[in-house]
Amino acid sequence: MTYRPLADEIRPQTLDEVVGQRHILGENGLLRRIIKGGNIPNLIFYGPSGTGKTTVANLIARRTNRPLHRLNATTASIADIKAIIGDIGTMLAPDGVLLYLDEIQYFNKKQQQSLLEFIENGKITLIASTTENPYFYVYNAVLSRSTVFEFKPIEAADVLPAVDRGIRLMAQRLEGEAVCEDGVREHIASACGGDVRKAMNAIELLMNSARRQDGKLLVTLEDARMIAQRSAMRYDREGDDHYDILSALQKSIRGSDPDAACHYLARLLEAGDLVSACRRLMVIACEDVGLAYPQVIPIVKACVDAANMLGLPEARIPLADAALVMATAPKSNSGESAIDAALADLRRGRTGDYPRHLQNIHADSAGQEREQGYLYPHAFPHHWVRQQYLPDTLVGTRYYEYGDNKTEQAARRYWQEIKGE
Known part of the structure; x- marks a missing residue:
């Protein structure tokens, strides 16, 4: 008797047997109504593995009178596509074909383009599946001629x-x-x-x-x-899951949720991705805590150094310390906002010459030195004196706005008193 995997043998035979995906396959789900209507458009199924994409494609195939061709983009070539196209209009496929293309993200642009003419005229009805975001990996011309349905992890x-x-x-x-x-x-x-x-x-x-x-x-x-054990982990260092976990970690710390921070950090560490965890924690220290608690940057750096010295599993301890310190710290993105605003001005061409008194003294030719007029702040009370620093074209421009946290507000009050503002 030929061996048949249980996962294949138990594959649903009707839409009612498909588990999960109620948002598209429930009683009034749009995909269910499309399938029952029998007029199948080009479809792209997007979502994690094991969530029913292939199963639904098989159920659709049974509702059409077109021969079904299956290709897996990890192994298929242009020759395979040409062989399918060669059947169109013949006795083998007088009304066209239904093509199920698994892992379409592995087809390059040229391979995807080869399908366009036949998708356009309806000779090929394409049902493609992908575990990656199709808006990043599927050629725009194919995407615009298809309807995308997202398959979600099953509860x-x-x-x-x-x-x-x-x-x-x-x-x-x-x-x-x-x-x-x-x-x-x-x-x-x-x-x-x-x-x-x-x-x-x-x-x-x-x-x-x-x-x-x-x-x-x-x-x-x-x-x-x-x-x-470990089977609940969905993680691909080159795929969407990698960036989703990193994003979830950063947003949880930014949102001051220490429990969620621990959860997403644990997912990274359980997958063995120490490098990404360390790098992202350093980014968070600078981007999301920043000037509200500037001491956090050397603290997180010390935790990251300790983690890299220890390696896993011990590295989890200093990294958890770093994540929890930041999740419970005051937050400010004023530093990021300031530098981004300055960069935006530069890219718009808002620059200008350096004020004469800020130039390097060696800017003048030998024997033609001129008085710079630079006022040395350390020679004045409170180590500050009023003078122009921005180029003439940018005088009055403000990039940095003090955050509303205790640290930055204390600095604001200090300088307001000294500057008499």
Whole structure:
């Protein structure tokens, strides 16, 4: 008997059997209505693996009278596309074809362009899937001729019925009765990270390795934890997940949520990405805490240095200290705002000559030195004297605005008193 993976055998045969994706496949979901209507447009399915993209594409194929061609962009070539195009209009495909193109992000621009003419005239109905953001990876001309649907990670409660089906099917295969300890089903459903395929793979391993006793297959929670460990992690250093986790970490610290900061830092460290965690924490120190607590920059630098010296798993401790110090610190982005405003002026051409008194004394030719007129602040009370520093064309321009935190407001009051403002 030919081996068939459980994840493939349990694949839904109707839309009602598809788990999750209620926002597009629920009773009034737009994608469900499109599929039931039978007039299938070009579609792009975007979302994590194991969330039903291929399953839905198969269900769509059954509703059309067109032959289905499957290509995986990781291995397909222009020759494969030409072979499909060659069938169009022949007895093999008189009304065109339905092309399911998996991982379309791996097709280069030329490969995607080769489909355009036939997508345009309707001879090819394209259903493409991708785990990456299609607005970054799919050629604009293809994207504009397609409707994008996002498939979201499946909630544990929605995965549970699929887990039960998988356990029943494996018990039938193995000709035994499955006896699962309390918590096994729920653990698999939650530990798969919204990926039904991972859940089915875990069930297959668990059931095949289960101890037999009086015709019963005993599945323990300890075994379930062992098999499903780390499987909830979705992380690809080159993909969207990488940037999503980093973004979530920074926004959580910026939003002063220490618990969320710990969660997203833990996800980075569990994936072993020490470098990205260290770099992003340094960015946050400068960008989001900044002048509200300027001492945080050397503090975070010390934590990062300690983490790199220690390595994982010990590195988690100084990095957690850094994340929590920043999550609970006052916040200011006044430094970033100031430099960005100055850069924006430069890029608009707002510059000007240096004031004469700020130039390097060596700017004059030998023997033609002129008095600069520079006033040395340290020679004046409070080490300050009024003089022009910006170019003439920018006099009066203000880039830096004091933040409303205690540190910057104290500096503001100090200089207002000295400058008499």
